[in-house]
Amino acid sequence: xxxxxxxxxxxxxxxxxxxxxxxxxxxxxxxxxxxxxxxxxxxxxxxxxxxxxxxxxxxxxxxxxxxxxxxxxxxxxxxxxxxxxxxxxxxxxxxxxxxxxxxxxxxxxxxxxxxxxxxxxxxxxxxxxxxxxxxxxxxxxxxxxxxxxxxxxxxxxxxxxxxxxxxxxxxxxxxxxxxxxxxxxxxxxxxxxxxxxxxxxxxxxxxxxxxxxxxxxxxxxxxxxxxxxxxxxxxxxxxxxxxxxxxxxxxxxxxxxxxxxxxxxxxxxxxxxxxxxxxxxxxxxxxxxxxxxxxxxxxxxxxxxxxxxxxxxxxxxxxxxxxxxxxxxxxxxxxxxxxxxxxxxxxxxxxxxxxxxxx
Amino acid sequence: xxxxxxxxxxxxxxxxxxxxxxxxxxxxxxxxxxxxxxxxxxxxxxxxxxxxxxxxxxxxxxxxxxxxxxxxxxxxxxxxxxxxxxxxxxxxxxxxxxxxxxxxxxxxxxxxxxxxxxxxxxxxxxxxxxxxxxxxxxxxxxxxxxxxxxxxxxxxxxxxxxxxxxxxxxxxxxxxxxxxxxxxxxxxxxxxxxxxxxxxxxxxxxxxxxxxxxxxxxxxxxxxxxxxxxxxxxxxxxxxxxxxxxxxxxxx
Ligand code: SF4
Numbered sequence: 001x002x003x004x005x006x007x008x009x010x011x012x013x014x015x016x017x018x019x020x021x022x023x024x025x026x027x028x029x030x031x032x033x034x035x036x037x038x039x040x041x042x043x044x045x046x047x048x049x050x051x052x053x054x055x056x057x058x059x060x061x062x063x064x065x066x067x068x069x070x071x072x073x074x075x076x077x078x079x080x081x082x083x084x085x086x087x088x089x090x091x092x093x094x095x096x097x098x099x100x101x102x103x104x105x106x107x108x109x110x111x112x113x114x115x116x117x118x119x120x121x122x123x124x125x126x127x128x129x130x131x132x133x134x135x136x137x138x139x140x141x142x143x144x145x146x147x148x149x150x151x152x153x154x155x156x157x158x159x160x161x162x163x164x165x166x167x168x169x170x171x172x173x174x175x176x177x178x179x180x181x182x183x184x185x186x187x188x189x190x191x192x193x194x195x196x197x198x199x200x201x202x203x204x205x206x207x208x209x210x211x212x213x214x215x216x217x218x219x220x221x222x223x224x225x226x227x228x229x230x231x232x233x234x235x236x237x238x239x240x241x242x243x244x245x246x247x248x249x250x251x252x253x254x255x256x257x258x259x260x261x262x263x264x265x266x267x268x269x270x271x272x273x274x275x276x277x278x279x280x281x282x283x284x285x286x287x288x289x290x291x292x293x294x295x296x297x298x299x300x301x302x303x304x305x306x307x308x309x310x311x312x313x314x315x316x317x318x319x320x321x322x323x324x325x326x327x328x329x330x331x332x333x334x335x336x337x338x339x340x341x342x343x344x345x346x347x348x349x350x351x352x353x354x355x356x357x358x359x
Numbered sequence: 360x361x362x363x364x365x366x367x368x369x370x371x372x373x374x375x376x377x378x379x380x381x382x383x384x385x386x387x388x389x390x391x392x393x394x395x396x397x398x399x400x401x402x403x404x405x406x407x408x409x410x411x412x413x414x415x416x417x418x419x420x421x422x423x424x425x426x427x428x429x430x431x432x433x434x435x436x437x438x439x440x441x442x443x444x445x446x447x448x449x450x451x452x453x454x455x456x457x458x459x460x461x462x463x464x465x466x467x468x469x470x471x472x473x474x475x476x477x478x479x480x481x482x483x484x485x486x487x488x489x490x491x492x493x494x495x496x497x498x499x500x501x502x503x504x505x506x507x508x509x510x511x512x513x514x515x516x517x518x519x520x521x522x523x524x525x526x527x528x529x530x531x532x533x534x535x536x537x538x539x540x541x542x543x544x545x546x547x548x549x550x551x552x553x554x555x556x557x558x559x560x561x562x563x564x565x566x567x568x569x570x571x572x573x574x575x576x577x578x579x580x581x582x583x584x585x586x587x588x589x590x591x592x593x594x595x596x597x598x599x600x601x602x603x604x605x606x607x608x609x610x611x
Contacts, residue, residue: 067439
């Protein structure tokens with residue numbers, strides 16, 4: 001079963017979810033991600049122990065996921081930007097109630113209804129919590145088909161391990177693209193380690209409560225610190241980024257997802273004409289891979305952040321590098337997908353300002 | 360002569376003092392639900408979903424597994440639990456604002472899908488916990504903190520007949536409106552709850568009991584007058600009756 005297959009991005013996520021023991025999916029139609037919902041409908045229909053529900057709303061879908069997660073299932077929902085806004089109430093509850101779940105956001109143009117073109121406008125929403133309250137979501141950003149599979153598998157593992165919601169950020173382009181992929185081995189959910197907190201009826205044990213209301217301010221403070229300690233632990237454990245041609249680089253582009261693919265194409269072009277430029281591609285957006293940025297900034301003092309928005313991740317880069325380096329930003333919002341040539345021009349103009357004579 | 364125990368705490372109520380106001384219907388309804396769970400022998404397979412509102416602390420009282428839902432989302436959360444654990448008994452406990460305003464969509468669609476869950480809908484015609492604002496079920500003319508001079512149809516709209524609407528849903532099996540304002544009605548409510556849970560145990564589909572419940576605090580009436588007011592006023596808008604029963608042909 002481990003042969004390479006050619007599949008579109010959304011289907012890769014769906015197939016990997018099922019192979020990762022996901023037995024509950026609820027979703028609501030919104031472009032661009034409907035193919036994932038449709039794939040889950042078909043894939044779960046083939047299982048004896050799975051449930052697919054086309055919910056009446058994004059809100060209902062995420063709340064069904066809350067219920068399925070309380071019952072111990074690996075559960076997933078997916079949507080695109082405006083729908084993710086609606087799910088934020090539920091995501092805040094998942095975080096507060098410490099329930100695992102996987103949420104896929106195929107980002108589209110915004111704010112408001114925007115359009116269905118690929119963007120990265122939801123970086124703040126995803127990495128800053130999104131819903132109300134002092135919490136974080138683990139946020140993973142794949143850029144290649146194989147990564148869609150690998151990250152989807154990891155997302156379910158992280159969700160269970162840290163009992164917290166995990167978001168996978170993609171866009172319509174990644175959802176549609178077809179590349180070869182090798183799927184991970186299927187997991188039988190019955191063979192996953194038992195969860196000590198599941199609500200399945202208090203048979204032979206005291207009854208359990210899963211809740212987020214904590215009226216006593218001292219206890220609510222302690223709950224927040226408990227979440228904080230968990231997030232600090234996650235920060236230590238999860239720091240994911242790819243570095244590409246950074247060893248000798250004088251300028252490093254920082255980009256994730258589709259933007260990183262474009263940046264890589266641009267870097268190949270400028271390398272051809274001798275510019276020493278590399279790429280740092282965060283895979284975990286929260287936690288932001290600060291350690292990897294730190295390491296890179298020991299050798300590189302100039303960075304270009306490229307995003308498909310007006311500048312969001314650049315704030316995390318600034319925080320991580322504490323202004324020890326020069327940080328430039330280039331972004332196109334609204335669904336404009338730059339070409340590698342366009343980014344190559346931006347890189348070249350920045351590069352020559354400083355490095356022409358040295359080289 | 361030895362003393363005989365004739366009244367005791369139901370097995371599935373914890374030894375916790377209710378926080379509900381004196382004369383509040385929630386206390387009676389909690390007891391009835393716990394009694395029914397015990398009598399049907401389902402305490403170890405039941406999962407309850409409490410709401411936001413006065414009954415938000417229901418998980419501190421019911422001694423069964425309880426999973427809190429965001430305001431109005433009880434039927435969606437219950438759906439997720441029930442679908443993954445179809446042999447368990449799942450109920451949501453919801454107030455009128457929870458079920459008939461913010462959670463209308465979740466409720467109607469759970470009923471229409473015929474989710475095999477039981478919904479306990481406590482109708483006290485106001486938002487209790489937040490201090491007595493107009494609920495979707497506040498009756499015409501009823502004073503609330505947001506309907507000065509009483510609910511006015513032109514300004515505030517009419518009260519919503521949620522149970523009647525749910526009866527139209529193809530997936531609902533049993534819907535009854537009862538009250539806990541008299542001994543007779545309490546007995547009827549217990550019967551209705553028993554039936555609703557039995558329907559779920561038989562896998563027949565969506566069951567709901569709407570219970571008219573006194574809120575003396577926000578109605579600014581004594582507990583006894585509150586019970587009277589249900590008879591005299593609320594039942595004029597929300598008559599006590601079996602609204603839908605598809606089990607006639609079965610043994611239930
Ligand atoms: S405010 Fe009303 S519903 Fe709430 S506990 Fe008091 S009497 Fe009961």
